[in-house]
Amino acid sequence: GGSRMRLLGSVSWALLPSLLPAGVGGRAGDFSHRFSPLAEDVCALLILGAMFGFASYYGDHMVLQKEPAGAVVWGYGEPGAAVTVVLSGAGGLVVMKKTAQVKGPSGTWTTVLDPMDQGGPYALTAGQGSENVTLRDVYFGDVWLCSGQSNMAMTVLQIANASQELAAAARYPYVRIFAAAPARSNVELDDLERIDLPWSIPTAENLGHGNFTYFSAVCWLLGRYLYEALRYPLGLVEAAWGGTPIEAWSSPRALRACGLLGDQLSGPQTPSVLWNAMIHPLLNMTLRGVAWYQGEANTFLHTDQYNCTFPALIADWRQAFHAGSVGQTELLLPFGFVQLSTYRQQGPADSFARLRWHQTADLGVVPNARMPGTFMAVAMDLGDERSPYGSVHPRDKQNVAHRLQLGARAVAYGEKNVIFQGPYPTRAVLEVTRGLLNITYSQELVWRRRDMRAFEVCCSSPPSPCGWLPAPVVAVESRRVTLALAGCGGLVLALRYAWAEWPCDYQSCVLYNSWGLPAPPFLLDRVPGGFSHHFHSRLRF
Template identity: 85%
Template sequence: MVLQQEPAGAVVWGRGEPGAAVTVLLSEDGGLVVMKKTTWVKEPSGMWIIVLDPMGQGGPYALRAEQGSENVTLRDIYFGDVWLCSGQSNMAMTVLQITNASRELAAAARYPYVRVFAAAPARSEAELEDLERIDLPWSLPTAENLGHGNFTHFSAVCWLLGRYLYEALRYPLGLVEAAWGGTPIEAWSSPRALRTCGFPEDTGSSAVPPNISSHQHLSGPQTPSVLWNAMIHPLLNMTLRGVAWYQGEANAFLHTDRYNCTFPALIADWRRAFHAGSAGQTEPLLPFGFVQLSTYRRQSPDDSFARLRWHQTADLGVVPNAKMPGTFMAVAMDLGDERSPYGSIHPRDKQNVAHRLQLGARAVAYGEKNLIFQGPFPTGAILEVTRALLNVTYTQELVWRQRDAPGFEVCCSSGSAPCRWLPAPVVTAESRTVTLALGGCGRLVLGLRYAWAEWPCEYESCALYNSWGLPAPPFLLDTLPAAETPERSRRAGGKELLLLPGSSCAQGI
């Protein structure tokens, strides 16, 4: 296995005879003992826990636990960084299921210092101290371990994230998967986190916020808190370096517009719980990365995927932000895969997903300076009333990759008619500015949005990227100032500054 390296101390725990002393010894491969710790088994739980002294990267080591004449020894242990990967089916997809699977599986053996562990899907009505089952005990990466079956183990996104981080960091990585397909965020949330967002005390199928109708009867693994209880709570003693999360498809059809609360609440709650469970060794602002939703149905008029993507950022468009500090995001809306044999909701290109995720991890979790880890985001716009143009300014140099790709829409009104969303074609994209045509718009521009669709563009062919190939994320602004009066227009030369969300957020530049 891999245990968390310095500056944190790795946590080791287990069961024993209540009241008995347990001694843990860490030794080098040659048998030299480098650390010895003793504790007592708690009553009546029968659990013991020890925090090891911080260890530098490397190994191998042996870890021996002794109670009286009984002992257990674990071997081939390294110290490095430990990441937890969780979510639903796009996190559970194995390396066997992705693009270039055979090549990826064949390459696995070249990374013996990336170790993998997978918890089996399980649910519980009460918080558990131990995992009920394990799909994959701590193992070396092999073709069999990484491609055991469809949605079984091991996670392709998790593996590729760990592999890419290993290639950048060059020290051991431990990867822990706890994922279950088709599950909403409520199932992964503790009752404490759900109460933060207005869910009642009861965590059964009726646990929906006031005035929010449930779209379906929540049962089995969809029941609030049952996956937190069975798959996350048993891991809380672990010292972690970071979390990777790929979930949200289920919530595009359930409590969609509560995700801007439930997701930040889950992040904050997991951070508190892992910090406390590891006796303070997991840092309070545990780095938390996530994948923004990809695509589903090409021609769907439904905007629930677009709304969920927006809510994944707490309605600010980019992360980290004030509501979601210490987070990072991989945009995936341009990686649609209509021909995926696992359904279009399961695109096979997980390499790009993991690449974008590891850029965020290196910038946010590891503090790598001057690393571009996300695409361009708008900071403001100037409305030219007389020419019916809108000039949108971005944070980075733009690459107008697909000139005929639909992308921008404006919400227009002629005054008395209700606001309606109309396409705003790109006229030019130069340097950091995009100019949009407002020919079909009235004098009142009330909103602006980009890539607001379930399937925004073809594969790697959205309208805007940066020079590093990272797509501009979707955004929504539905509170633009009213059209200027003729007098204001004359004073401002027919132009008005419109501020967009996220202008104060870190852009990784």
């Protein structure tokens, strides 16, 4: 069908209906979302009649990014032709008019709307010569992109209290949803080839279409909770595919930065194929933020490169979305993510623990110097052994989304009084004579499980390898945890917390803050010469 053939979006066909196969009449969208072999046959016909209209992901009911950014709008036309874009409000009152030239040979036009306050509904009309295409019921608000693997693709139908959550859809008509179809490509595409759900007002049916299809529960709940805090429209864009490693979502540029090009993987795991087909097409969209839930596939692929590949993906997406939106999407695009939950109760390997650590670029807490403008929902305490979708797919997505929206409000929206991080160590002090290790945390602590051994120390004399031993908690007071170092004769070389595939039962890890947020896992192994035998040696984290 040629690269500029797009069978999606609101398109006006410059063809007599009699030339078209049955069912391809006036409204392209009616058949385009059931993309089928028919499309191939229509292709030649469509090229005869120059196609005019918006790109695939502009449609009725959509949300465009509000001020301070301007929303980018683009589409297809006759090379060289002038396109007029008109935004009109109630009663057809013209709010804004823009003109754009269709560029050859791509046959695309682009314009940036002036920044608009939140609200609507508006009509957006593009005209070229005698042809007009109008999108209706368009609102301005914040647009969030949700991406990742199956825990992001898991739909509202699959989660805890699904029936109540689906029934609640009707109360949120201003949280609009859109889902790209899973697709892969060996080259970067400029537009989506297929769409699973065009822009829609949420209903029980489109939020619970089927398992792992649309609409993403984490994305929906994040949008819903943000709407409750912000009280203006939100547009949610889902682009997720189960079982996919980060390499598939990364551009070749990002992979090169981590020395990872040239791998032989196939299908949706091939490097860059999902970047090419599902992310690159969206770059012209003005965004407010990204939510990401991915990493399970990398617990057995390039696990120890994730501390490079993940920060590289974030930096690369930011640069690409900023450039693609003509500078409208901010350079430090807020990027939220879910730290991995659990998989197997007695998982022998520590690949989940390592990946959780690498998700923070080995610093344990975000935002940090290597990952500015990010926020994280800890999920290691939300395990669900009896999930019908397998224990790697916990059904409590409400707490995941709640923790994510706290981070979004603090990091993306700058709310000063929102606590979004759990307690994190700020220093450790060894009392050798008493065989104790005192760890000071950033917040007041709640000691939720007294019978669990979540802390471990590595005691040895170099160069022998680490032997990890449990270090029982003997006291928790205010911000301080005291560990007993029984059996630790030599140096304490390292310290770790919750370092396991399944660190604790549901909402029952050892340490939380008073807002119910868990202390994230950590590994402290860069102790110069170990915790020394001075009575009060201090180690700053």
